[in-house]
Amino acid sequence: MKRSNKRIIPGFGLSMGVTVTLLSVIVLIPLASLVIFTAQLSFSDIIAVITRDRVLASFKVSFLTAFVASLINAVMGVILAWVLVRYDFPFKRILDGMIELPFALPTAVAGIALTSLTADKGIIGSFFARFGIKIAYTRAGITVALVFIGIPFVVRAVQPVLEKLDGSLEEAASTLGASRSRTFRQVIFPEIMPAVFTGFGLAFGRCLGEYGSVVFIAGNQPFETEITPLIIMSELQEYDYASATAIALVMLAASFLILFLVNLIQVRNSKILRGGGKGA
Amino acid sequence: MKKNIRAIALLSAAVIGLVSFAGCSDSSDEGTVILTNVSYDPTRELYEAYNEIFAQHWNELTGQEVEITQSHGGSGKQALEVANGLEADVVTLALEYDVNAVRDAGLIEDGWVSEFPNDSSPYTSTIVFLVRKGNPKDIHDWDDLIKEDVGIITPNPKTSGGARWNYLAAWGYADRAYGGDEAKTKEFIKKLYENVLVLDSGARGATTTFVENGQGDVLLAWENEAYLSVKDYPDDYEIITPSVSILAQPSVAVVDKVVDKRGTRDAAEEYLNFLYSDEAQRIAGDNYYRPYNKTILNEYADVFDLNVDLVTIADFGGWDEAQSKHFADGGVFDEIYEGK
Amino acid sequence: MRKESKLVKWLLIGISFLFIFVMLVLPLVTVITEALKQGFAVYAEAISDKYTVKALLLTLEAAVTATVINTIFGLFAAWLLTKFHFRGKKLLGSLIDLPVTVSPIIAGLIFVLTFGRQSAIYPLLEKLDIKIVFAVPGIILATVFVTFPFISRELIPVLEAEGTDEEEAAALMGAGGFTIFRKITFPHIKWAFLYGVVLCAARAMGEFGAVSVLSGHLRGKTNTLPLHVEILFNEFKYVPAFAVSSILVMTAIVILVIRSVVEYIGKRESENVH
Numbered sequence: 001m002k003r004s005n006k007r008i009i010p011g012f013g014l015s016m017g018v019t020v021t022l023l024s025v026i027v028l029i030p031l032a033s034l035v036i037f038t039a040q041l042s043f044s045d046i047i048a049v050i051t052r053d054r055v056l057a058s059f060k061v062s063f064l065t066a067f068v069a070s071l072i073n074a075v076m077g078v079i080l081a082w083v084l085v086r087y088d089f090p091f092k093r094i095l096d097g098m099i100e101l102p103f104a105l106p107t108a109v110a111g112i113a114l115t116s117l118t119a120d121k122g123i124i125g126s127f128f129a130r131f132g133i134k135i136a137y138t139r140a141g142i143t144v145a146l147v148f149i150g151i152p153f154v155v156r157a158v159q160p161v162l163e164k165l166d167g168s169l170e171e172a173a174s175t176l177g178a179s180r181s182r183t184f185r186q187v188i189f190p191e192i193m194p195a196v197f198t199g200f201g202l203a204f205g206r207c208l209g210e211y212g213s214v215v216f217i218a219g220n221q222p223f224e225t226e227i228t229p230l231i232i233m234s235e236l237q238e239y240d241y242a243s244a245t246a247i248a249l250v251m252l253a254a255s256f257l258i259l260f261l262v263n264l265i266q267v268r269n270s271k272i273l274r275g276g277g278k279g280a
Numbered sequence: 281m282k283k284n285i286r287a288i289a290l291l292s293a294a295v296i297g298l299v300s301f302a303g304c305s306d307s308s309d310e311g312t313v314i315l316t317n318v319s320y321d322p323t324r325e326l327y328e329a330y331n332e333i334f335a336q337h338w339n340e341l342t343g344q345e346v347e348i349t350q351s352h353g354g355s356g357k358q359a360l361e362v363a364n365g366l367e368a369d370v371v372t373l374a375l376e377y378d379v380n381a382v383r384d385a386g387l388i389e390d391g392w393v394s395e396f397p398n399d400s401s402p403y404t405s406t407i408v409f410l411v412r413k414g415n416p417k418d419i420h421d422w423d424d425l426i427k428e429d430v431g432i433i434t435p436n437p438k439t440s441g442g443a444r445w446n447y448l449a450a451w452g453y454a455d456r457a458y459g460g461d462e463a464k465t466k467e468f469i470k471k472l473y474e475n476v477l478v479l480d481s482g483a484r485g486a487t488t489t490f491v492e493n494g495q496g497d498v499l500l501a502w503e504n505e506a507y508l509s510v511k512d513y514p515d516d517y518e519i520i521t522p523s524v525s526i527l528a529q530p531s532v533a534v535v536d537k538v539v540d541k542r543g544t545r546d547a548a549e550e551y552l553n554f555l556y557s558d559e560a561q562r563i564a565g566d567n568y569y570r571p572y573n574k575t576i577l578n579e580y581a582d583v584f585d586l587n588v589d590l591v592t593i594a595d596f597g598g599w600d601e602a603q604s605k606h607f608a609d610g611g612v613f614d615e616i617y618e619g620k
Numbered sequence: 621m622r623k624e625s626k627l628v629k630w631l632l633i634g635i636s637f638l639f640i641f642v643m644l645v646l647p648l649v650t651v652i653t654e655a656l657k658q659g660f661a662v663y664a665e666a667i668s669d670k671y672t673v674k675a676l677l678l679t680l681e682a683a684v685t686a687t688v689i690n691t692i693f694g695l696f697a698a699w700l701l702t703k704f705h706f707r708g709k710k711l712l713g714s715l716i717d718l719p720v721t722v723s724p725i726i727a728g729l730i731f732v733l734t735f736g737r738q739s740a741i742y743p744l745l746e747k748l749d750i751k752i753v754f755a756v757p758g759i760i761l762a763t764v765f766v767t768f769p770f771i772s773r774e775l776i777p778v779l780e781a782e783g784t785d786e787e788e789a790a791a792l793m794g795a796g797g798f799t800i801f802r803k804i805t806f807p808h809i810k811w812a813f814l815y816g817v818v819l820c821a822a823r824a825m826g827e828f829g830a831v832s833v834l835s836g837h838l839r840g841k842t843n844t845l846p847l848h849v850e851i852l853f854n855e856f857k858y859v860p861a862f863a864v865s866s867i868l869v870m871t872a873i874v875i876l877v878i879r880s881v882v883e884y885i886g887k888r889e890s891e892n893v894h
Contacts, residue, residue: 009787011797015700022693023715026764030730031718037733052609053618076639083636087629095636097880101644104822104872106846107724107829109865112853113647116654119493123646137478137495148643160777180625202720209723212828212846215485219478220436222617229725229829230481234439236729237356238608239363239381245733248726255721256714263714316838324855351837352851364736366754366836385737484854492858512856 034252037245049246054222055231059250062228065139066207069146074200076147077154078192084155085162099152107149107212114145115217137219142227145217146207153206154199161195162188194265201262205255312345313338313547318368320355320441320530321484322505326403326567327372333563334554338547346547354482355441356381362535363387369539369548372532374441377599379531392533401529402555403569406590407449409520410490410499410506417497421522422453425498426471433478433496435486437607442483442528444607446500449526451606452591456524470616491517502528503584507568527590651869654862666860667867674840675848676867678756682831682844683824686763690820694771695813699801701772702779703787713776719768727765728833731758754836759844762830767820774816778809811886815879822875826868 038046049055083089084096102110118125118135125135135141165188173183211229219225228251235244319327331348338346351358351366355374362368363385371388373379376399382388393399411419417430425432435443447469454468477496480486483505490499491509498520499506506519532552539545554560561571565580577586596602606612656663666672697716701709719727733739735752745752752758790800806813828846835842843851845868852861 008791009703009784009797009800010791011699011801012704012706014797015696015704016706018696019693019700019712019716022689023697023712026761026768027715027719030734030765033733033739034726034730054614076635079632080636080639083632087633089633091637093880093884095640097876098640098644100819100822100876100879101648101872103819104826104875105648106826106849106865106868108846108850109651109826109868110647112849112861112865113650115493117646117650119495121494123650124642136493137489144643148647151643180628202717205721209721209726210829211723211725212832215481220481221476221479222436226479229723230439232723232725232729233357233481234436236360237354237439239360239384240609241733241738243609244729248723248729251723251726255723256718259714259717259721260710263710263717318836321854349841350839352854353837361754361836364732364738364753365742365751366838367751482854484856487856488853491856508856 031252034245034248037241038249041242041246045242046246046249049243050250054226055228055247057223058226058228058231061139061142061224061226062208065142065146065227066204066210069143069150069207070200070204072143072147073150073154073203074196077151077199078158078196080155081158081162081192085159099155102148102151107210108216110148111145111213111216114148114213115141118144118217136217137225139225141217141219142214142225145213146210149210149213150203150207153203154196157195157199157202158192161192165191197265198262201258201265205258205262208254208258209251312347313544314347314349315369315544315547315551316349316351316367317370317372317551318351318358318362318366319372320358320374321352321482322442322502322508323372323530324350324352325508326504326564326569329563329567330555330560333559334551337554337557338550341550344547348551354439356439367538367542368535369542369544370532370534370551372530372552374528374530375444375599376529376531376593377444377603378441379533380599382533382535387535387537388533389536393531395534396532396552397556398572399529400531400533400552402532402552402560402572403530403564404572405503405528405530405569406525406588407446407500407522407528408503408506408525409522410501410509410517411497411520413516413518415518415520419498419520422450422472422524423457425450425475426468428475430475430498431477431496432472432475432498432500433480433486433490434476434500435483436479436481437613439481440483440486442502442505443486444602445502445526445528447606447613448593448596448602449522449524449591450500452526452595453522453524455591466612466616469612473616503570504568507583521585521588524589524591527592529593648869651862651865655859655866657862658859662859663863663866666857666863669860671840671843672845672848672864672867675843675845675864678759678843679825679845681756682760682763683821685760686767686824687817687821689764690767690771691817693768694775694816694820697772698775698779698809699805701776703784716772717769719765722765724766724827724829725833727830728762731761731765731830731834753834754838755842758834759831759842762834763824763827766827766830767823770820770823771813771816774812774819775809778812779805782808811882811889814882815886818875818879818882822872822879825871825875 041049080099084092115136116122118141120126120129120134122136128135133140135144169187170183173187174180178186209229214227215230218227220230228247232244232247235247317327327350331350334348335346338344351368355378359371359373359378359381362371362382371379371382376393379388379392383390383392396402409419411417419425419430424430434446437443437447450469450472451465454465458464458468478486478489480489483502486499487501487505487509489495491513510517510519532555534545534548534552539548556572558573558576561573561576565571565576568583570584571577571580593599593602604611701713732753735745735758736742752761786804787800790804826846831844832847832850835844835847837843837847837851845864849861849864849868852864
């Protein structure tokens with residue numbers, strides 16, 4: 001049955017053509033030039049470039065901060081999605097509407113604002129400074145900026161799943177005597193897990209490459225708070241295109257891998273969505 | 281199917297058309313010349329003032345109007361963009377090395393350094409310390425910077441032209457202090473960078489970190505940047521001139537390929553030439569750059585400390601050698617961080 | 621049991637509000653208060669500055685163009701990925717999403733490599749007198765790139781949930797592709813579509829990293845509003861920098877209000893249908 005609908009609906013050729021053409025012009029050809037430029041280096045050169053201590057350290061900083069930030073966003077995202085779907089309370093619409101703000105606000109503006117808030121002189125920074133905790137110009141600062149950038153991803157991935165998940169399963173579970181936390185753990189959690197992973201993956205990918213907001217807040221100390229995109233920038237400034245593109249290629253491979261995993265999960269996820277929507 | 285292909289072709293054409301719609305270059309018409317000056321961060325105020333007097337000068341000379349489009353950013357980044365196709369008629373960058381990068385891209389002819397007086401540097405500057413009012417950490421010279429409780433703000437020499445001057449000035453001091461003992465000099469530089477709190481990517485970013493966000497005890501800065509901060513906040517900061525510093529020579533050049541293509545050579549050359557006029561030299565002095573013209577420099581003797589002992593880039597064997605020894609990947613700067 | 625649940629409810633709501641307040645509201649308030657620090661006159665002067673207005677116009681131009689291109693693309697791609705089965709579908713889906721996770725710096729870099737001076741096609745572009753990098757087309761391309769999947773991502777889940785039954789039936793009855801789309805598919809996706817367009821426009825206005833690599837920062841020519849903010853900031857003109865930022869903040873808020881309204885109407889409509 002699945003195969004037969006291949007050509008029943010018209011427009012396959014046209015939509016395939018437009019999609020592939022635009023995808024090639026905007027995404028694939030430009031990305032290919034990155035690969036071509038890297039190909040100027042031999043394989044061992046590429047390895048030498050990307051295993052330099054400073055580059056490795058920057059990978060560590062980038063991956064670590066992006067991971068922590070996405071983890072925070074995963075937890076907060078589930079809470080936010082849960083609150084927005086299940087509860088009624090004043091100002092709910094405003095809260096809901098604000099989630100996408102990080103998409104709409106220029107990252108540079110966000111970076112500048114967050115830096116002035118979290119520096120020792122700022123409102124948040126001075127509070128933490130009393131306990132001897134520094135935020136701006138440390139890895140904590142980078143994480144704060146990345147949490148800001150990644151907020152919408154998990155919320156918006158989990159929200160539709162929670163909406164589709166009707167209360168009947170939970171009701172059944174609680175009638176059978178399951179406690180609230182057990183219902184959540186064993187009934188709800190498995191259902192929203194793929195969506196959480198999707199959101200986490202997208203946020204992680206986005207955070208890994210973030211530049212605009214991070215440079216303002218990071219302090220940019222080699223080995224401490226220097227992120228990989230900044231290394232790429234500094235290689236470019238030394239007119240070392242080959243190194244810059246080699247490092248960029250590693251980042252690119254990472255983002256593609258993340259996305260591919262996300263899409264694998266999403267295929268399963270959409271089955272749940274469809275099953276929840278239509279199967280009931 | 282044919283219809284589809286036609287539709288796709290049409291669509292692609294529409295997209296390309298849409299994108300390149302605004303892409304046609306604006307050429308100068310008869311009455312107006314448009315020049316693009318690609319410069320580095322701390323020259324904004326200088327060229328804002330200079331462009332006005334040049335427009336007047338050019339109008340008196342030829343009857344033409346002249347419009348100047350400015351672009352500012354980190355010197356290395358700006359050079360790179362010109363090398364990549366940013367159409368600049370003139371470049372006015374932080375150091376010779378960056379102009380050489382544009383030359384190496386085939387856009388500027390060899391020998392540009394001798395095209396204008398004083399190695400094509402119409403104004404010079406040096407590196408000084410900006411400290412908080414009253415100088416609470418008692419900083420007077422370079423060796424005070426390696427004391428344990430001193431927090432330094434300076435940009436990253438790998439991404440900022442100005443930061444390379446900072447680094448070389450410190451090296452110049454240590455080199456003299458240790459009588460040329462390189463191991464000791466390196467040790468000094470290493471200690472100095474261990475005290476660096478924030479390594480911004482550009483000179484302006486570093487100033488913001490020090491001034492607005494209140495980080496650190498001392499900012500290593502271009503003399504002109506330091507004076508601007510003191511002018512804006514006279515009660516908060518003061519300038520310390522160290523015993524040894526470096527003669528920072530920002531370089532200017534006409535981008536030959538571009539001016540020949542656009543037919544703007546005359547205006548571009550005069551634009552740089554006029555920088556050496558008395559009027560322009562005073563504008564440089566007013567913006568805290570040291571004028572090349574000695575007589576005018578002496579008019580500003582009460583502003584600048586003219587007694588500071590200045591090393592020059594020639595002491596480092598020129599920019600190419602300094603670059604490859606200190607700042608290239610695996611150079612001394614990497615070494616001091618990797619040895620941590 | 622209910623009491624405990626209520627406690628949990630308000631605790632979770634409290635956490636949500638606190639989180640959003642600290643992470644999103646405070647930065648916005650900072651921008652606005654800093655912008656108005658020296659009074660309204662300074663603010664008005666900053667936002668009516670010649671270069672600010674030019675930057676605003678360029679930002680709008682780039683955002684509108686990018687949204688138009690991505691709308692065309694998003695509709696076709698979503699249709700392709702949900703109505704047909706073919707090999708490599710998963711790969712295609714991943715490729716379309718790729719721009720979201722590509723670092724903006726890399727996004728800028730790839731266009732410089734493709735259309736800049738060391739590219740193979742540069743001589744051709746030069747002959748035709750087409751400037752792409754460090755000119756407006758480059759800015760538009762970068763903006764299209766970073767917002768590339770925004771519309772298709774909104775449409776795909778809706779189309780997927782809807783299935784293909786109705787379209788198949790219509791096709792079997794002899795309706796053409798465009799008619800099917802207009803009469804059957806579009807009513808279903810109308811709200812998701814508008815939502816995607818709004819998001820795409822919002823993101824397009826705020827793009828900084830990629831555009832910064834491609835712009836050349838020519839004052840009054842290739843400076844978008846976010847770049848203009850950076851420039852003002854670098855000129856130590858903090859109040860004007862925050863004033864210009866506040867334009868972007870307010871645009872973002874307006875766009876998000878529109879988005880909420882769109883979503884609200886869409887939800888009510890779909891509830892009425894049921």
